[in-house]
Amino acid sequence: MQEESAEEFTYRTEYKKKSIRSYVIRAGRMTEGQRRAFDNYWGEYGLSLFDGPLEPRAVFGREAPLVLEIGFGMGDSLLAMAEAEPDKDFIGIEVHPPGVGRLINNAGKLGLKNLRVYMADAVDVLNDCIADGSLDRFQLYFPDPWHKKKHHKRRIVQSEFVRLICAKLKAGGLLHMATDWENYAEHMLEVLEAESLLENTAGKNRYSERPEFRPETKFERRGQRLGHGVWDLLYQRL
Numbered sequence: 738m739q740e741e742s743a744e745e746f747t748y749r750t751e752y753k754k755k756s757i758r759s760y761v762i763r764a765g766r767m768t769e770g771q772r773r774a775f776d777n778y779w780g781e782y783g784l785s786l787f788d789g790p791l792e793p794r795a796v797f798g799r800e801a802p803l804v805l806e807i808g809f810g811m812g813d814s815l816l817a818m819a820e821a822e823p824d825k826d827f828i829g830i831e832v833h834p835p836g837v838g839r840l841i842n843n844a845g846k847l848g849l850k851n852l853r854v855y856m857a858d859a860v861d862v863l864n865d866c867i868a869d870g871s872l873d874r875f876q877l878y879f880p881d882p883w884h885k886k887k888h889h890k891r892r893i894v895q896s897e898f899v900r901l902i903c904a905k906l907k908a909g910g911l912l913h914m915a916t917d918w919e920n921y922a923e924h925m926l927e928v929l930e931a932e933s934l935l936e937n938t939a940g941k942n943r944y945s946e947r948p949e950f951r952p953e954t955k956f957e958r959r960g961q962r963l964g965h966g967v968w969d970l971l972y973q974r975l
């Protein structure tokens with residue numbers, strides 16, 4: 738039987754066509770282990786856009802602070818956070834099938850109970866599944882920087898996107914972003930400072946230190962090898 742590519746796999750499952758996307762589905766086949774993870778663990782960890790609005794209490798079987806991360810990549814930092822903060826429930830969203838496979842495989846081996854994942858476009862998940870005022874923390878780490886000016890419209894951080902995140906956060910909830918691309922950091926700062934529902938926890942127009950709860954991510958380490966800096970932005974929803 739011919740092996741299915743990552744692109745075909747995503748199209749077959751949850752991928753929706755959009756005019757402007759914040760990502761490209763990267764070529765790259767899944768390892769056997771990642772593929773098997775879908776058979777073994779998708780039932781336990783996978784959430785579907787088609788299930789409609791998420792009911793965290795029903796999904797996790799408890800009432801706990803809810804953290805949502807977009808674009809977890811290969812998932813190791815999200816896994817580490819879910820392990821380190823067992824009193825919180827974590828929702829990860831990623832379109833890259835090998836990363837989803839790796840995360841649910843590792844979560845399954847550890848028997849983690851406080852993590853679920855969507856393999857879909859995060860904007861669709863936010864609009865269709867996540868209730869307003871339901872998130873205690875929102876995380877976006879090293880989103881695709883889209884370096885070229887003509888591609889800046891593909892950056893996920895735009896005013897409209899930030900407005901959507903604000904609607905999903907509880908009052909007092911945290912919004913946390915990080916990037917290793919200075920021009921994107923400046924753009925994030927400008928967009929976040931302009932949002933009247935947010936207050937910069939580091940003071941107006943300032944970047945934050947990396948908070949203890951955020952482990953280094955894979956993409957961050959790659960940037961460090963290339964000599965990039967890192968900029969964290971931490972805001973509170975008023």
Ligand SMILES: C[S@@+](CC[C@H](N)C(=O)[O-])C[C@H]1O[C@@H](n2cnc3c(N)ncnc32)[C@H](O)[C@@H]1O
Binds near residue numbers: 759811836859954
């Ligand atoms: C540059 S990688 C960073 C991955 C990880 N956060 C890290 O720091 O190692 C950005 C990730 O965001 C994902 N992504 C981009 N736009 C997305 C969207 N709209 N919905 C879900 N995932 C998205 C991409 O597939 C990619 O894996």
